[in-house]
Amino acid sequence: MPRGDRVRSGPSGAAGRAGRGAFKHLAGGPFPDRMPQLILTAQFLTDIGDLVSHWARRAEQVVTSWPDEMTGMEPDLATLRAIAKRTPRRERL
Numbered sequence: 356m357p358r359g360d361r362v363r364s365g366p367s368g369a370a371g372r373a374g375r376g377a378f379k380h381l382a383g384g385p386f387p388d389r390m391p392q393l394i395l396t397a398q399f400l401t402d403i404g405d406l407v408s409h410w411a412r413r414a415e416q417v418v419t420s421w422p423d424e425m426t427g428m429e430p431d432l433a434t435l436r437a438i439a440k441r442t443p444r445r446e447r448l
Contacts, residue, residue: 371404373397 377397380390422428439447 373400374404 373396376384376393379385380387380393386393417431
C-alpha cells in the first residue's frame, strides 16, 4: 500500500496501538493503577493520528491540482495569511 494510502486509512504506529490498547483496558487490561496516565497519553496519540490523517487528505487535494511544472506557480497566500493569523501575537516578528 502506498504511504499516502496508509496515512489516510487511519491511525497506525503509536496512535493505532493506543486505540487498540483502549479496548484491552476496557476489558480489564494490564496496569489498572496507571489508567489515568495511559488514558491521557492514548488521547494525545490518537488526536495526533487524526490530525495527520486530516492533513494527508487535504494535502492530497492540494497537490493533485498542482501542474507538473511548478515554475512561476502562484503561492496560496490566503492559506499563508490564515497561518499567520493563528500565530500568537507574542511569537510574531
